[in-house]
Amino acid sequence: MKIVWSSCFLLISLISFAQNGGSDTRSLFKYxxxxxIVPIQLDGIAQENEWEAHDVTTNFYNHWPNDEGQAQNQTEVKITYDDNNLYILAKCYDKGERIIQSLVRDNDSDYWGSDNFSVAIDPVNTKQSGFMFGVTAGGAELEGSLTIEGSQTWMSENWDNRWASKTSQYDGYWLVEMEIPFKTLRYNANQRTWGINFIRGDKQNNAYTTWTQFPVNFNGVSMNYMGSLEWDQSPERAKGTFIFNPYVTSSSTRDYEEENQTETQLESDIGGEVKVALTSSLNLDLTLFPDFSxxxxxxxxxxxxRFSIFLPEQRNFFLENNDIFSNFGTYDIKPFFSRRIGIMEGEPIPIDFGGRLTGNLTQNLRIGVMNVQxxxxxxFAAQNYSVGAFQQKVLKRSVIKGLFINRQATSKTEELDYTRNAGLEFSYISENGKLNNTFMYHTSLTPQNYKDTHFYGLSGNYISKRFRTGWLLNVVGENYITxxxxxxxxxxxxxxxEETIRLGYTLINPWVRYITFVKGENKKLNYHGLRTWNNLYLNSDGSFNEVENNVAYDFEYKNTARLNLIARYQKVDLLFPTELIGDDFTPIPIDDYSFFRFDLRYRADSRKTFVWNTNIGYGQFFNGTRMGAMLQGSFRLRPWGSFGLTYDFNDIRLAEGxxxxxxxxxxFNGNISFSNKLFLSNVLQYNSQGDNFSAFSRLQWRYSPMSDLFLIYNENHDTTGLGIKNRSVVLKVTYWL
Structure with a gap:
């Protein structure tokens, strides 16, 4: 507890220092x-009779890699609306040379690697949540939800909803028109001011420019540095508040490792999702027999x-508005992780139904309630999962957050089987966003009524343009069960x-980074800088368990290439015999181990037709050595195809015996874009550690907005004799009503 109170005192002393600075962009930039009065035709052409009556805003500012001065290639934007839609026209000037990596929609890396235009919107005007819509010069679309983590705004491209765009290209500029239905957005129908910003990606110059001017240490979609969209009259509540998205699937599957399954199983399923806008800012999502194929x-x-790893959530039902539930804890501990629902020991478990209510009850109160059966x-027994969360905005930008989780078995249990978690967090964010810190306390409850069920601590950072530092403290009881x-x-x-033992611990994680930005027209580097991060783990009695000290020097070149040099030192008090390279080998014994490691990482110019990157490392590894090498290359036939191969190799040699x-x-990844509505993606993976060779192929045709036809093929083999484990073919059709 002494560590906690000392840290609190230090943070309070920093608050007054961090409050000043930073301009109010919402009062300085207004549209x-x-x-x-003229119907807008979405055709990617700036018809004079459509747009001439509306004001134009321009004078975009440099944001990355330099946040000083106005953009070399300017952008002009006009906005209007009718009873149903918000319309945006952007004219993006350049010298006629554009990079379009792909036509595939919802591809984060290809989108930001292309010439693009994006609009970020905060319809509730609270600087807590929002939406982003973007289009590349080739017409590939990307939409996402915006959320706050610490003082930074992050986008999740997994949010999916209905909107449309059209682009056209000319010698000295390219045009984009966007049409965003009001029922796609969540807003207060009585509010006449929204937050908004525009972001332009100019890849020939490897630059990003924005409508508002703000520090480079905040990303372009930052909700704290938006301008204001001033309505001539309050937009009415969106019409058509009920949306039905049914699906039908037909599948052929066979599990060759299941002795009782001697032939292919043919199945057909139906289900769907319903979206109901209870108010203009509160949404109800319902799903029946969801399919995630x-x-x-x-x-x-x-x-x-020595510990398990967790793969990211991929299912849309759990990803939409997921931040209200998942934005708790720290990177090391997450009280809620939606992938735990509907997946047991790596196997999918059918979901019968689910419901989720999310949005704003008031201007400053955001809630989320979810139930899944x-x-x-x-x-496995049937399970019911309930999650409730709230975020109450206080002060200028700070938030009080609460979370409750209940997992309850509903079948095949002779005695009461449940786990419950509850937590409360306070996130302080300074007005200019440079300082943020979250104080947290969580607990768990099971039928056994254990002691030491707590998890508490703090996490935060201070970020200026060049100097950045952060801290984390986790104190975890041995019976904090999540x-x-x-x-x-x-x-x-x-x-x-062969036992699993729960042990409480304390994690202390400070980090520091200093960046030097390079100026000048003939510069080779955008920036270079030193960083260090350190992890100290203590046992619950305060004794030493493990430390990892890291130092790195980073270079980012003007041509998008990157070079990282990393040195690591690790010391471990190993408490149990441990398998590191497989259960066919003798576990390494209990002892104190210390070892050094060095890594070199390089990524070439991502704008080239052929792009490659590598990571090479060598060093001690417990009582032996480890050499690791990763080589990745991709070849692009822009914009219709990209083909990539990655090889990751580890050679681990422990002590004799x-x-x-x-x-x-x-x-291997092979992606083909026949158009910006028809895509084929293919993935081949060989993993000797997991004894698995897999082939995955998915054809997607977006035949209508938010309506898709999918054809999916998937099979898995072992890596010894390439004997087949399972195979499936799925045809799925969705339709947006």
């Missing part, structure tokens, strides 16, 4: 929107740590007794 395939990874199987969350370090596996192992991970 007055007027209702159109069209979700992206998991990317295989190599794990040579899974079906019973031969191995069945619906992530807490990998709590559970320690004894490879000798404890084994050697060479771990291979290979992945």
């Amino acid at each position: 007055t929107i007027q209702k159109t 069209n979700a992206d395939v998991d990317q295989q990874v190599t794990n040579i740590t 899974t079906r019973s199987t031969e191995e 069945e619906l969350g992530i807490n990998p370090r709590l559970e320690n596996y004894n490879a000798q007794t 404890f084994g050697e192992n060479k771990i291979h991970l290979m992945r």
Whole structure:
């Protein structure tokens, strides 16, 4: 507790220092929107009779890599609306040379790697949540939800909703028209001011420019530095508040490892989702028999740590507005992780129904309530999952957050089977966003009524243009059980007794970074800088458990290339015999280990037709050595095709008697864009550690807005004799009503 109170005192002393500075961009940058009297035709052409009556805003400012001065290639924007839609016209000037990486929609890396135009909107005008809509010069679309983590704004491209755009290209500029239905947005119908900003990606100059001017240490979609969209009259509540999105699937599957399954199983399923706008800012989502067959395939990874790893959520139902539930805890501990629902021991569990209510009850109060019911199987009982959360804005930008989680077995249980978690957090964010800190306290409850069920601590950072520092403190009781969350370090596996033992711990994680930005027209570098981050783990009694000290020097070049030099020192008091390279080898024994490692990472110019990057590292590894090498290359036939190959190799040689192992991970990605509505993606993965070779292929045709046809093929083999494990073919059709 002394550590906690000392840290609190230090942070309070910093608050007055961080309050000053930073301009109010919402009062400095304003656009007055007027209702159109001429119907807007979405064709990517700036018809004079459509747009001439509306004001134009321009004079975009440099934001990345330099936040000084006005943009070399300017952008002009006009906005209007009618009874149903918001319309945006952007004219993006350049020298006629554009980079269009792909036509695939909702591809984050390809989008930001192309010439693009984006609009970020805060319809509730609270600087807490919002939306982003963007289009590349080639017409590839990206939409996402905006959320606050610390003082930074982040976008999740997994939010999906109905809108439309058209682009056209000319010698000295390209045009984009956007049409965003009001029923896609969540807003206060009585409010006449929204937050808004425009972001332009100019990839020939490797630059990003914005309508408002603000520091480079905040990303372009920052909700704290938006301008204001002033309405000539309050937009009415959106019409058509009921949306039905049914689906039908037909599948052919066979599990060759299941002895009782001797032939292919043919199945057909129907289900769907309903979206109901209870108010203009509060939305109800319902799902019946959801199907996630069209979700992206998991990317295989190599794990040579002592703890479990967690793959990201890929299912849209859980991703939309997920931040209200998931934005708790720290990077090391997440009280709620939606992938725990509907997946048991890596196997999908059918979900019968689910519901989610999210949005703003008042200007400053945001809520989320979710309930999901899974079906019973031969191995697992049916489960009901309930999650509730709220965010109450206080002070200028700060937030009080609360979370409650309940997992309750609803079948096949002789005695009461449940776990419950509750937590309360206060996130302080200074007015200019440079300082933020979150204080948190969480607890868990199970039928066993354990003691030491707490998790508390703090996490924050101070960010200026050049100097950046952060801190984290986690204090975890040995019985803080998060069945619906992530807490990998709590559970320690004894490879000798084959037992899993829970051990509480304390994590202290300070980090510091200093960046030097390079100026001048003939510069080779955008910036270079030193950073260090350190992790100290203590046992629950305060004794030493593990420390990892890291120092790196980073270079980012003007041509988008990057170079990172990293040195690491690690010292571990190993408490249990541990398997690091597989259960075929003798576990390394209990002892104190210390070792050094050095890494070099390089990524070439991402604008080229052929792009490559590598990561090479060598050093000590417990009682042996480890050499790791990753090489990745991709070839682009812009904008219709990209083909990439990744090879990740680890050569681990432990002391004599404890084994050697060479771990291979290979992945091939082939993506073809027949148009900006028809896509084919293919993934081949070979993982010797997981004994799996997989093939995944998905054809997607967006035949109507938010309506898709998917054809998915998936099969898995072992890596020894390439014997087949399972195979499936799925045809899925969705329609937006």
